[in-house]
Amino acid sequence: MRDVSFGQYYPSNSVVHRLDARAKLLLTIAFIVMVFLVDNLLAYIPVVVFILLVTLVSRVPVLKVLKSIKAIIFIVVLMSIINLFANAEGEVYWSWWRLSITSGGVLTAINLALRLIFLVMGSSLLTYTTTPMELTDGMESLMYPLKLIKVPTHDIAIIMSIALRFIPILMEEVDKIMMAQKARGACFDRGGVFKRAKALLPVLIPLFVSAFRRADELALALDARCYNATPNRTKYKQAKLGWGDLVATLITGVFITLVVAINNNFWGLY
Amino acid sequence: MEQIAQKDIVISIDNVSYDYRSNSDEFVARGVKGVSLSIERGDFCVLLGRNGSGKSTLAKLLNGFIVPDSGTVLVNGIDTKNDDRIYDIRSKVGMVFQNPDNQMVASIIEDDLAFGPENLGVPREEIEERITWALETVNMSEHRKRSPNKLSGGQKQRIAIASVLSMLPEILILDESTAMLDPKGRAEVMETAMRLNKDKGMTVILITHYMDEAVGADKVFVLSEGELIGQGTPREIFRDRELIKRAYLELPIASSISLELIEKGYDIPFALTDEELVEGICKLK
Secondary structure: OOOOOOOOOOOOOOHHHHOOHHHHHHHHHHHHHHHHHOOOHHHHHHHHHHHHHHHHHHOOOHHHHHHHHHOOHHHHHHHHHHHHHHOOOOOEEEEEOOEEEEHHHHHHHHHHHHHHHHHHHHHHHHHHHOOHHHHHHHHHHHOHHHHOOOOOHHHHHHHHHHHHHHHHHHHHHHHHHHHHHHHOOOOOOOOOHHHHHHHOHHHHHHHHHHHHHHHHHHHHHHHHOOOOOOOOOOOOOOOOOOHHHHHHHHHHHHHHHHHHHHHOOOOOOO | OHHHHHOOEEEEEEEEEEEEEOOOOOEEEEEEEEEEEEEEOOOEEEEEOOOOOOHHHHHHHHOOOOOOOEEEEEEOOEEOOOHHHHHHHHHHEEEEOOOHHHHOOOOOHHHHHHHHHHHOOOOHHHHHHHHHHHHHHOOOHHHOOOOHHHOOHHHHHHHHHHHHHOOOOOEEEEEOOOOOOOHHHHHHHHHHHHHHHHHHOOEEEEEEOOHHHHOOOOEEEEEEOOEEEEEEOHHHHHHOHHHHHHOOOOOOHHHHHHHHHHHOOOOOOOOOOHHHHHHHHHHOO
């Protein structure tokens, strides 16, 4: 079984876990926007410190948060390489034909890699400390204004929750189908890109067939449990904003200010 | 006859037929044909039949998923054709399906249990009580805050039962809910269903092709080719070799051995379980 860290909840009863999902969602978005505004390597130091602190307070194992990077490592490397050559400013370290590595290129590449890594770490911290149900409820609540223009926000929330629930199930299914195809002589790890992509076809087709069958049964199960029985649906878990959320917002606010200040050399440190 | 009249009928099916048709109204497959039966409150009923015998069609008819082409299905006196009251029926008839993974909507067990009552607009505090009660009933209280993904098949299916129980149904239908489980999981689910019936007085309708699951039932219905070909107590049904052959079912080992022995002229009583068979043989001289 491959490790699918994304979207997996890590149960604990820490302060971070108890925060309101809406607060965590908005703070994560603020964090991500901030990470993308930073372009000074020095400013990443407080970002690392902040992520570490949140991880420690949330009692999620640091290793688990680091593991979430594994899923995007390919994209990070690819994007870095492209950016390494795309930026041709600054001192030239090495050049061949039209390609050259410059100080500007190295800087952009590192910047981009760090941005992507922090983005994933930040958002996986959100999913580690928030159950998918809380998350979707939070999104539903944040989407409330859309309800006034007749967007079915609750249906969207249920769709997201079901999608998250079925990620590990479908992953397991992919493994089973691949094993079954391997047992019959299929080969997934040899040949060029196209050959490999073609080899995946006999995996994808049964996967889709099974996903549709599951969807069919799930629809019956939803109906059996009176989905849409009444417009006055109640909520078992009612999220309430508390003091903790205010404190978390303040801390994050201070931290973001700090990062922006360092990024723009506010104190003239360098 | 008087006694039957006094008993409370929760489900009555009268001469019901249903065929599966495509969108262009072409005949696709036979569902059920001319089935009439009634189920009394508090009974443990088993619907027996092999694949394609129409037993799952019958389950879908009971819940109003499909409405009969002809005949009527009454649940608590409400016709399933009555669209306005369909949720009155569905909240009273809890249905558990075959694959436990495909009937859970949430990634945390308590959230999944809350889904039904939430849909019915049950107040928050009451949902909390219902979840506690339902999890205790299926002996899964310690898993309340966990994910269903790491559970065994039997445990998952018990959670699926609890998720239905949180709607406080009067009737529990298990539609081949044991078919995908290993023997241990099957035993867990059977034990839970039996206990609900005996302790809580819940009407249970178990749909299966395993005859041994019908041993403890109050009433057994046998379906074949969409028709009801027999009904009675397990003892009556199990002895009817002709009927079992027609339904393509397989007698539990104990019953078939005791039948063989009786036919060979040994003086033992007809046995439903291994224990009964052992007892009968021990009494032989």
